[in-house]
Structure formats: structure tokens, C-alpha cells
Amino acid sequence: MGTIDYIYRFDPDKPEDDSLPSTPAEARRALEEGNRLFAGWIESCRASAVEEAREAYVIPWHGLVLDYEHPPRQAPFAVVLGCADARVPIEMVFGQASNDLFVVRVAGNVLADVCMGSIDYALSMLSDSVKCVVVLGHLNCGAVTETVNAYLHPAEITAKTQAFGIRTIVQKIFTSVKVSDDAIHRVWGPDAMHHHAYHKALIEVSVCVNAAQAALDLRMEVKRSGRREIEVVYGVFDLVSHQVSMPVNPHVPASAMKINLATAPLGAAGVNRLADRMAELLKPRSRAGSRPSVDGQDPQPTVDEAKSQP
Numbered sequence: 001m002g003t004i005d006y007i008y009r010f011d012p013d014k015p016e017d018d019s020l021p022s023t024p025a026e027a028r029r030a031l032e033e034g035n036r037l038f039a040g041w042i043e044s045c046r047a048s049a050v051e052e053a054r055e056a057y058v059i060p061w062h063g064l065v066l067d068y069e070h071p072p073r074q075a076p077f078a079v080v081l082g083c084a085d086a087r088v089p090i091e092m093v094f095g096q097a098s099n100d101l102f103v104v105r106v107a108g109n110v111l112a113d114v115c116m117g118s119i120d121y122a123l124s125m126l127s128d129s130v131k132c133v134v135v136l137g138h139l140n141c142g143a144v145t146e147t148v149n150a151y152l153h154p155a156e157i158t159a160k161t162q163a164f165g166i167r168t169i170v171q172k173i174f175t176s177v178k179v180s181d182d183a184i185h186r187v188w189g190p191d192a193m194h195h196h197a198y199h200k201a202l203i204e205v206s207v208c209v210n211a212a213q214a215a216l217d218l219r220m221e222v223k224r225s226g227r228r229e230i231e232v233v234y235g236v237f238d239l240v241s242h243q244v245s246m247p248v249n250p251h252v253p254a255s256a257m258k259i260n261l262a263t264a265p266l267g268a269a270g271v272n273r274l275a276d277r278m279a280e281l282l283k284p285r286s287r288a289g290s291r292p293s294v295d296g297q298d299p300q301p302t303v304d305e306a307k308s309q310p
């Protein structure tokens, strides 16, 4: 059986990059295409028992400076705020090479002061190259899970959660958990928390809302910095499918078409709409093959549904 390589490739005949994204739309497309490449490679690895799955996945490393004296000029086309989780390697997730992304990673992808300072630096000092800002949350996030547990069982807050460093992160995520819990109760009904699916759903909705909230905060910051042309988008990485999408629709099977980044909400109402949407998507089905909606209709999930904006 052959290997399935994930390759960084430098082409001496074309050392300079002439295809860097020049607009926010191109930047977003490059990130989505990069994630398709990465998720496709993982899928090929899964199918490695099949000979035909052998395929090369190549990431061009443009602008590799071979000069022995001068470092390359920093020129990322996107700023990414992501979680520190070791299973979410940002450049790999988006199929990008060195100098493509300005990455800020912190547990729970929370927007702490020092993170904001790093992003402000990128927006002001790397303004020639940066075209978009991305918030990337992920399913099964430990920081969000800890916050959900602290929210549901405040009397059992552990010494771990009480520690100063972790507590600052939990506090940042807490509001997103409350917004998500309210949405689940609105959509599922007053007995929501007695359902066996409630705990997992609260974590998943909170992951999405937490990313959306950070994207909203960053949108405001970008606006304040006067860089209105920069787009702020967000998505959530699925540790199983390795795909980035928003909203995260469990009823749509993993496919290249499912991958998408969503535009940051315009305000708190947009965050609440996303919370309701996720609560609806995660609402337990009442019978096989059906998924009642809040208004009593019974919509069938489509790929379009997965790609729509909150």
C-alpha cells in the first residue's frame, strides 16, 4: 500500500507568488479551498485500504526567500483567531503555508486583551496584505465544555476551573453559554434540560455562539480601526470530518460542498438568530426521519441549509 502525502512544494521556476488573494472574497475562497484540500487528504487517509485513494495533496509555498541574509517580509492574507487545541492546527486546517496566515491561538478562541493587541498589530502594520479576519472555533472544545459544566453545576466548580488563568477563559465564554441555553429552551421547550441530548447540544451550540460572538467583536474592532474593506468571517472545525462550516448542520453529511465560512453577525440579534438556528438543527428528532421545527413544520435538511448565513 502506498503513502498518502500532504506536501509543501516550492517551485524554483516560480518562486514569487502571483496568486495571493487580493480581495476579501478571494481570501475567504482560498481558506475554504484550503480546508477542502486538508479534509480531502484526511478522507483519503481513511480510505487508504483502497488503492485508488493514493493521491498527492500539494500546498504551494510561494515567496520562499532563499536569501541567506534577509528574512522574508511578513505578508499574511488573513488573520485567524483560533483555539490552542492541539487537534486544530490552523495552517493545516486551511491548507496554507508559512507567511499566509497571522494566527492568534488561545484556549476557547476567546478575545482577550492581549489577543486583541496582536490582531490590532496585524490590522495596522500588515495592512497591505491582510484581506480578512477569521474566528475558528471547533467541536469538542475543552474550554467551552468546562464553561458549560461550570454553568450547569456552579456548586461543583472544581479547583481546576477556579484557577485564575482558566477562570478568565471560562468567564469570557460564559455569556455565550447563557445565550445558547436560552435558545435551546426557546426551541426545545421548558423541559429541554431533562433531555439526554441536552448537555452535548449545549456544548455544540455554545461553540458556535462563542465563535460568532468573537467574530462580532472583531467586526466592531475592524470598523473602529477604519479598515471597513476587511471582511470578518467565522466557522467551526469538526474534529471528525476535519471540515470547517457554519452553521454546523449534523443532518448534512460531510462533503466538499458543506465547507463554508460565514460572515460575522452584524449585532447581538444575529448571534441570537444563530443560537436559535443551531438549537433547531440539534433538536432531537421526534420520530425516525423527521425533525420538527419550532413552527411545527418538518423541513428536510439540504446542502443550501448548511451554507446559509445565520
Ligand SMILES: [Zn+2]
Pocket (backbone or CB within 6 Å): 083, 084, 085, 107, 108, 109, 138, 140, 141, 142, 143, 144
Ligand atoms: Zn478548544
